[in-house]
Amino acid sequence: MIQFNQVTKSYGTSNNALNNISFSINKGELVFLAGHSGAGKSTILKLIAGIEIASMGSTIINGIDLAQISQNQRTFIRQHVGIVFQDHKILFDRNVFDNVRLGLDITGLYNKEETIERVTSALHAVGLEHKIKTHPQELSGGEQQRLCIARAVVHKPKILLADEPTANLDRENALKILELFKAFHKAGVTIIISAHDETLLSDYGKRILYLNNGQFRG
Numbered sequence: 001m002i003q004f005n006q007v008t009k010s011y012g013t014s015n016n017a018l019n020n021i022s023f024s025i026n027k028g029e030l031v032f033l034a035g036h037s038g039a040g041k042s043t044i045l046k047l048i049a050g051i052e053i054a055s056m057g058s059t060i061i062n063g064i065d066l067a068q069i070s071q072n073q074r075t076f077i078r079q080h081v082g083i084v085f086q087d088h089k090i091l092f093d094r095n096v097f098d099n100v101r102l103g104l105d106i107t108g109l110y111n112k113e114e115t116i117e118r119v120t121s122a123l124h125a126v127g128l129e130h131k132i133k134t135h136p137q138e139l140s141g142g143e144q145q146r147l148c149i150a151r152a153v154v155h156k157p158k159i160l161l162a163d164e165p166t167a168n169l170d171r172e173n174a175l176k177i178l179e180l181f182k183a184f185h186k187a188g189v190t191i192i193i194s195a196h197d198e199t200l201l202s203d204y205g206k207r208i209l210y211l212n213n214g215q216f217r218g
């Protein structure tokens with residue numbers, strides 16, 4: 001379902017962010033991306049989401065080479081991808097409901113009733129249904145992360161990408177967030193989670209891809 005063939009990504013600086021990497025991830029897999037700051041984890045996620053394009057090599061999602069498609073097709077692919085961004089991208093002038101609703105904008109086809117149903121169901125899935133009218137500044141760090149996850153899944157994506165979703169959380173809250181991803185995984189979603197804290201990941205018995213300076217190690 002996700003295939004990288006000899007992918008190199010350069011941002012025009014002296015070192016490549018990714019250097020000739022190849023891997024594939026099957027439909028329904030849960031995979032962790034581990035590695036130091038600057039190793040290239042976010043770059044892999046951005047390539048899968050079609051936010052960035054590979055400089056060399058091919059990035060294939062569901063048999064479609066992202067380098068070969070039109071902007072419209074790219075939007076279509078992105079409708080099947082949910083992203084939990086590293087910098088959260090929470091809008092603090094809107095309440096929880098409106099922040100989650102933003103996740104539906106990429107599809108934009110829902111009437112008011114469907115919108116309410118989808119947002120409520122996403123908030124229920126992350127245990128935030130009681131905070132629907134709350135403003136984000138009144139949420140704890142863990143709750144803000146749950147809000148980001150609800151926004152990422154509200155359009156029911158087939159692929160869920162999460163960039164350092166456990167950063168800045170204590171171990172207890174980080175484990176709760178990982179449990180949430182496990183629940184989406186059980187529901188059949190393909191999930192890729194980046195994290196620099198390898199000790200957190202090792203207990204999970206899932207596949208871990210270790211990155212070091214834009215290449216896989218081990």
Ligand SMILES: Nc1ncnc2c1ncn2[C@@H]1O[C@H](COP(=O)(O)OP(=O)(O)OP(=O)(O)O)[C@@H](O)[C@H]1O
Nearest residue numbers: 011013017035036037038039040041042043044196
């Ligand atoms: N937009 C950009 N322009 C120039 N260089 C970039 C850009 N984005 C990333 N890089 C560089 O590419 C390399 C890989 O960055 P990337 O963000 O993928 O790493 P990361 O493993 O996600 O790091 P972190 O854990 O700190 O988020 C780094 O050297 C980074 O400085």
